[in-house]
Amino acid sequence: MLIEQDQRLVYRFDAEEVWIEPWGENALRVRATKAGLMPDEDWALQKPGAVVSQISIDADSASITSGKIKGVMAKGGKLSVYNADGRLLLEEYARNRRDLLDAKCSAIEVEAREFKPIIGGDYRLTARFESLDPAEKIFGMGQYQQPHLDLKGQDLELAHRNSQASVPFALSSLGYGFLWNNPSIGRAVLGKNIMTFEAFSTRVLDYWIVVGDTPSEIEEAYARATGTVPMMPEYGLGFWQCKLRYQTQDELLGVAREYKRRNLPIDLIVIDFFHWPRQGEWKFDPVYWPDPDAMVRELKEMNIELMVSIWPTVDKKSENFQTMLENGYLIRVERGVRTALDFEGETIHFDATNPASRKYVWSKAKENYYTKGIKVFWLDEAEPEYTAYDYDNYRYYLGPNLAIGNIYPREYARTFYEGMESEGQSNIVNLLRCAWAGSQKFGALVWSGDIASSWGSFRNQLAAGLNMGIAGLPWWTTDIGGFHGGDPNDEKFRELFVRWFQWGAFCPVMRLHGDREPRQSQVGTTGGATCRSGAPNEVWSYGPEVYEICKKYMLVRESLRDYTRQLMKEAHERGTPVMRPCFYDFPKDPVCWAIDKQYMYGDKYLCCPIMEPGQRQMSVYLPSLANGRWKSFAGHTMYDSGSMVDVDCPLEEMPVFVRQNME
Numbered sequence: 067m068l069i070e071q072d073q074r075l076v077y078r079f080d081a082e083e084v085w086i087e088p089w090g091e092n093a094l095r096v097r098a099t100k101a102g103l104m105p106d107e108d109w110a111l112q113k114p115g116a117v118v119s120q121i122s123i124d125a126d127s128a129s130i131t132s133g134k135i136k137g138v139m140a141k142g143g144k145l146s147v148y149n150a151d152g153r154l155l156l157e158e159y160a161r162n163r164r165d166l167l168d169a170k171c172s173a174i175e176v177e178a179r180e181f182k183p184i185i186g187g188d189y190r191l192t193a194r195f196e197s198l199d200p201a202e203k204i205f206g207m208g209q210y211q212q213p214h215l216d217l218k219g220q221d222l223e224l225a226h227r228n229s230q231a232s233v234p235f236a237l238s239s240l241g242y243g244f245l246w247n248n249p250s251i252g253r254a255v256l257g258k259n260i261m262t263f264e265a266f267s268t269r270v271l272d273y274w275i276v277v278g279d280t281p282s283e284i285e286e287a288y289a290r291a292t293g294t295v296p297m298m299p300e301y302g303l304g305f306w307q308c309k310l311r312y313q314t315q316d317e318l319l320g321v322a323r324e325y326k327r328r329n330l331p332i333d334l335i336v337i338d339f340f341h342w343p344r345q346g347e348w349k350f351d352p353v354y355w356p357d358p359d360a361m362v363r364e365l366k367e368m369n370i371e372l373m374v375s376i377w378p379t380v381d382k383k384s385e386n387f388q389t390m391l392e393n394g395y396l397i398r399v400e401r402g403v404r405t406a407l408d409f410e411g412e413t414i415h416f417d418a419t420n421p422a423s424r425k426y427v428w429s430k431a432k433e434n435y436y437t438k439g440i441k442v443f444w445l446d447e448a449e450p451e452y453t454a455y456d457y458d459n460y461r462y463y464l465g466p467n468l469a470i471g472n473i474y475p476r477e478y479a480r481t482f483y484e485g486m487e488s489e490g491q492s493n494i495v496n497l498l499r500c501a502w503a504g505s506q507k508f509g510a511l512v513w514s515g516d517i518a519s520s521w522g523s524f525r526n527q528l529a530a531g532l533n534m535g536i537a538g539l540p541w542w543t544t545d546i547g548g549f550h551g552g553d554p555n556d557e558k559f560r561e562l563f564v565r566w567f568q569w570g571a572f573c574p575v576m577r578l579h580g581d582r583e584p585r586q587s588q589v590g591t592t593g594g595a596t597c598r599s600g601a602p603n604e605v606w607s608y609g610p611e612v613y614e615i616c617k618k619y620m621l622v623r624e625s626l627r628d629y630t631r632q633l634m635k636e637a638h639e640r641g642t643p644v645m646r647p648c649f650y651d652f653p654k655d656p657v658c659w660a661i662d663k664q665y666m667y668g669d670k671y672l673c674c675p676i677m678e679p680g681q682r683q684m685s686v687y688l689p690s691l692a693n694g695r696w697k698s699f700a701g702h703t704m705y706d707s708g709s710m711v712d713v714d715c716p717l718e719e720m721p722v723f724v725r726q727n728m729e
C-alpha cells in the first residue's frame with residue numbers, strides 16, 4: 067500500500083513500513099522498520115527547514131519530488147532515485163517475484179531491505195543497491211588505513227578502531243551523496259555488481275540521499291544536514307608541538323622556551339597522557355606537575371596555548387570511581403567483571419551517553435584544567451577498537467537498543483563541547499581519534515590514530531585525510547612522522563620525517579607527534595610517571611639538515627596563516643573541506659577524478675607530497691583552467707594547465723603549484 071501522510075510518502079507491506087520524505091534542499095530521507103513503530107532518533111541529521119515537495123500516487127507506483135531529486139516507489143516496494151534530468155542515480159537491489167513485470171524479476175528471492183530478527187528485539191539489517199555503473203567512483207566514508215582514494219569495489223567495516231574512523235557518507239561521481247544514518251557497527255560493500263550496507267543490531271533502516279550538479283553542491287548540502295565545524299581558533303592555524311610524552315613540567319617548559327629562543331613559530335604544545343595520578347582523576351599529578359597555574363601563565367606569555375590529553379577511562383583505585391559507580395556514570399557489562407581496559411590499571415569507561423555523567427566529567431575537567439586557562443582538549447578514546455569484537459555486548463555497555471558502534475566518540479566530544487559552551491567558549495577544539503557523522507559540530511578535530519612510522523603508512527594517510535574531508539570532517543590531522551617508532555638518529559627515518567613534515571604544512575592542522583625510539587628511562591615510580599616516554603621529537607632532534615628544512619616549512623605554514631584562516635571560515639560557514647581531492651575544484655576535468663597522489667589545499671594550492679623513499683623527480687598533472695596557468699610555489703616557473711609535467715623534488719622541497727588568474 068502506498069499513501070501520502072504528513073508530507074511523506076509511506077509504503078506498507080506485511081510487517082514493514084517505509085517512509086520517504088524531503089529532508090533539506092534536493093534531498094530525501096528514507097526510513098524503514100518492522101518494529102511496529104518507526105523509531106524517532108535523527109542520529110546525525112538535523113531537523114530541516116520548510117521544504118516543498120510533490121507526491122504523486124497511481125496504480126503502479128508513487129513518486130516524491132523535492133527540488134532536483136525524485137524518489138519513485140514501485141508497487142512491489144522497490145525504490146529508485148533520479149535527478150532533475152531524469153537520470154537514474156540509485157536503485158534498490160531486489161530479486162523477487164513480487165512484481166512480475168519488473169525487468170529484474172527473479173526467483174532467487176533476495177530483498178532490498180532485509181530485516182533478520184536477533185535476540186533482544188533488534189534486527190540484523192542489510193540494505194542492497196544496484197551498482198548502476200561499474201565506472202562509478204565513490205569517495206568519503208571516513209578514515210581507513212589503506213591507500214585507495216576511490217572506494218568503489220571496497221569492503222569497509224563500519225566500526226571504530228584505533229586509526230579507523232567510520233563516517234558513512236559517500237560522494238558519488240554520478241552526482242549524489244549518500245549518508246548511512248545508522249550508528250550500529252556494521253559493514254559496507256561498494257561492489258561493482260552490488261552495493262550493500264549492513265547494521266548488525268538495529269530497529270530501523272535510515273539513510274539520507276542528496277543530488278547536486280557539483281561535488282561542492284553535494285558537500286555543502288550534507289553540511290547543512292549534519293552541521294558545520296565552529297570557526298577554528300587562531301591557535302589552530304599554525305604549528306603544534308607534541309610527543310609521547312612530556313613527563314614533567316620542567317621538560318615541557320624547556321621545550322617551549324627553546325622554540326622561542328630559536329624564533330620558531332609555534333601556536334600550541336601538548337601534554338599527552340598519564341600526566342594524572344590515576345586514570346579517572348582529571349588533574350595534574352602534583353609530584354611531576356607542581357604548579358600548573360604558573361606553567362600556563364608562562365606559556366601564554368610566550369603566546370603558546372596548552373592542550374591536555376583526557377581519557378574516558380576510570381581506574382577502580384581512582385578517587386572518583388566509587389562516586390561514579392554509585393551514580394550510574396560508568397558503562398555497564400551484561401555479565402562478569404566490569405573491566406573494559408587493563409592498560410596501566412584496571413579501568414572502565416564513563417558513560418558518555420548519560421548527560422549526568424557528561425556533566426560530572428566536565429565539572430572535574432573544568433575544576434582542574436579549564437579554570438587554569440586550558441581551553442583545548444585531546445580526547446583520547448583509549449583504544450576503542452575492543453568494541454568491534456563483541457558488538458552485542460557493546461549494546462549493553464551503553465544502553466539497550468542503541469547498538470552503539472560509532473556514536474560513542476561523538477558523545478564523548480559533546481561532554482566538553484557542552485561544558486565549554488556553557489562557559490561562553492564558542493571556539494571549541496576537541497582532538498579525537500575517532501568521530502562519526504555530525505561530530506564536526508562539536509568541534510571535532512580528528513587525527514589518524516596510532517599509525518606506523520613507515521612509507522606505506524604515510525601513503526595511507528593521504529587517502530584517509532582526503533576521504534575524511536569528503537565525509538564531512540574538515541578538521542583533520544596526522545602524527546607527522548607517524549606514531550609508532552622511528553629513531554631521530556636514523557638517516558632513513560629522517561627522510562621519511564622530512565617528507566611527512568613538508569606535507570604537514572599543507573594539512574588542515576600541522577601537528578608534530580610520535581613515540582620515538584629509543585625509549586627514555588622511567589622518571590618515577592608513582593602515578594603516571596610509571597608510563598615511560600619516547601625519545602625527543604622536536605624539530606632540532608633530527609640533525610642540522612632536517613632542522614633547516616623543518617624551519618623552512620614552519621615559516622611556509624606561518625605565511626599561509628591568512629589563507630588558512632579563510633579556508634577555516636569556509637569550512638565553518640559552508641562545510642567545505644580544507645584539503646580535498648582535485649575533482650572537488652575541477653569536476654569538469656575527467657583526469658582529476660582519477661588522481662589520488664596529489665590534492666588541493668583550498669582552491670589555490672595544488673600539493674604533491676613525496677611518498678616514496680629516494681624519490682627526487684615526479685610527474686604532476688596540472689588541472690585544466692578555463693583562463694589561467696599554474697606557477698611553482700618555490701619559484702617563478704609558469705606552466706600550462708591541463709598538462710602533465712615532470713618536476714624535480716630534492717629533499718628540501720615538496721612540489722606545490724599556485725593557481726593563477728583564478729576564474
